[in-house]
Amino acid sequence: MSYQAEAFAQSLRQARLDKRWSQRDLSGKARIPQAHISRIESGSVDVKVSTLVELARLLDLELLLVPRSSIPAVEALIREAEANQDLRSARGLANSLQPTLRRLRIEHPKSSTTERLSTLIQDVIAIAPLFQAPGALGELENAVTVIRRAGESADDNLKDLEAAIHGLARIRNGLVHARTPVQTPAYSLDEED
Amino acid sequence: MSYQAEAFAQSLRQARLDKRWSQRDLSGKARIPQAHISRIESGSVDVKVSTLVELARLLDLELLLVPRSSIPAVEALIREAEANQDLRSARGLANSLQPTLRRLRIEHPKSSTTERLSTLIQDVIAIAPLFQAPGALGELENAVTVIRRAGESADDNLKDLEAAIHGLARIRNGLVHARTPVQTPAYSLDEED
DNA sequence: CTAGGTGATGTCTTAAACTGCATCACGTTG
DNA sequence: CAACGTGATGCAGTTTAAGACATCACCTAG
Numbered sequence: 001m002s003y004q005a006e007a008f009a010q011s012l013r014q015a016r017l018d019k020r021w022s023q024r025d026l027s028g029k030a031r032i033p034q035a036h037i038s039r040i041e042s043g044s045v046d047v048k049v050s051t052l053v054e055l056a057r058l059l060d061l062e063l064l065l066v067p068r069s070s071i072p073a074v075e076a077l078i079r080e081a082e083a084n085q086d087l088r089s090a091r092g093l094a095n096s097l098q099p100t101l102r103r104l105r106i107e108h109p110k111s112s113t114t115e116r117l118s119t120l121i122q123d124v125i126a127i128a129p130l131f132q133a134p135g136a137l138g139e140l141e142n143a144v145t146v147i148r149r150a151g152e153s154a155d156d157n158l159k160d161l162e163a164a165i166h167g168l169a170r171i172r173n174g175l176v177h178a179r180t181p182v183q184t185p186a187y188s189l190d191e192e193d
Numbered sequence: 194m195s196y197q198a199e200a201f202a203q204s205l206r207q208a209r210l211d212k213r214w215s216q217r218d219l220s221g222k223a224r225i226p227q228a229h230i231s232r233i234e235s236g237s238v239d240v241k242v243s244t245l246v247e248l249a250r251l252l253d254l255e256l257l258l259v260p261r262s263s264i265p266a267v268e269a270l271i272r273e274a275e276a277n278q279d280l281r282s283a284r285g286l287a288n289s290l291q292p293t294l295r296r297l298r299i300e301h302p303k304s305s306t307t308e309r310l311s312t313l314i315q316d317v318i319a320i321a322p323l324f325q326a327p328g329a330l331g332e333l334e335n336a337v338t339v340i341r342r343a344g345e346s347a348d349d350n351l352k353d354l355e356a357a358i359h360g361l362a363r364i365r366n367g368l369v370h371a372r373t374p375v376q377t378p379a380y381s382l383d384e385e386d
Numbered sequence: 387c388t389a390g391g392t393g394a395t396g397t398c399t400t401a402a403a404c405t406g407c408a409t410c411a412c413g414t415t416g
Numbered sequence: 417c418a419a420c421g422t423g424a425t426g427c428a429g430t431t432t433a434a435g436a437c438a439t440c441a442c443c444t445a446g
Contacts, residue, residue: 035424038423039425047241048239049242226435235393235394
């Protein structure tokens with residue numbers, strides 16, 4: 001509960017969630033009881049180094065002793081790396097909608113929904129850096145998931161899919177507007193709202 | 194004894210030695226028994242994170258969770274910082290001989306020993322980067338200590354001091370020669386041997 | 387030689403991490 | 417509604433870090 005245990009706990013939980021693992025998933029891989037992982041992530045235990053290292057490794061993290069004078073540089077480095085990771089993630093998520101789009105093009109070639117999803121995917125890829133905003137990537141994830149699910153169960157009635165796509169469009173617009181524009185873009189990404 | 198405990202143990206011991214602290218010194222500051230510090234540095238215990246963090250902090254180190262993908266960059270960063278530290282240390286050590294030199298200038302203004310020490314200090318400062326060679330900084334430390342001690346107890350007979358200065362000169366020459374010369378320097382640092 | 391500082395090692399005790407197992411409250415899905 | 421996965425919590429038992437001693441071998445300085 002003291003020193004900086006909270007920081008480690010936070011990092012571990014975040015890394016686990018990034019991988020979409022449940023505590024029981026991690027528990028199995030690390031051969032550590034789920035109960036204990038829960039206590040670790042809540043910062044209610046002072047773990048042994050071996051335990052921390054073990055969990056960290058499974059989560060693609062390394063425990064390192066860093067000279068205090070190098071800490072700012074190291075943290076900047078990590079932040080930058082994570083930002084680029086977010087950028088790649090945003091593009092990957094957008095691209096993961098391609099199968100849905102393909103199916104739409106076959107089953108509803110003339111629907112406006114199809115084209116709206118197409119341009120939306122392009123837009124998200126274009127503004128990928130904006131998803132470095134806190135929480136933005138999570139929102140994108142959820143929206144993509146909803147669209148994909150709606151796309152799978154889509155019959156002739158595209159209402160659900162329309163609504164899901166609308167949700168993603170709102171996120172996109174929100175991000176673009178939240179950014180203080182240095183210069184008015186030559187083209188506008190707006191259409192609805 | 195498993196995972197990477199050895200690495201932490203090594204780092205801690207090295208950091209302590211860099212500060213010229215005995216295990217009992219550290220023991221007092223950290224309020225941890227010397228016996229336990231010995232066991233930690235020998236890697237024979239699986240310390241709790243709180244203990245590691247506590248010791249690290251006293252040694253100007255921070256325990257950090259670093260994404261695996263950033264590890265090479267971070268390690269390069271740390272290596273570079275340490276090299277620069279060595280460079281500063283070499284200059285500092287050389288300058289720490291100034292009081293000895295000052296005393297010599299007063300008590301033996303006409304002695305060749307005085308001038309030899311003076312130029313030697315200048316030389317060491319000039320070739321400070323060469324002290325990044327493994328072990329070189331340690332040798333410099335020892336040589337400086339010996340000279341300072343000989344300087345303090347120097348009477349009219351400067352024999353001991355001469356010998357000590359000669360030792361430092363040998364280190365300097367060794368470093369300069371060990372370096373594969375890209376270009377012959379305009380001036381030579383040699384004089385003896 | 388002796389005295390003092392170094393790090394390593396041993397023993398006993400206490401506190402706490404860790405295991406194993408069970409259970410719970412909560413939210414989601416069918 | 418029931419079924420399931422989620423994370424949190426409780427408890428008995430084992431393991432072990434950590435504190436508080438003492439002691440040792442080694443080296444260096446006086």
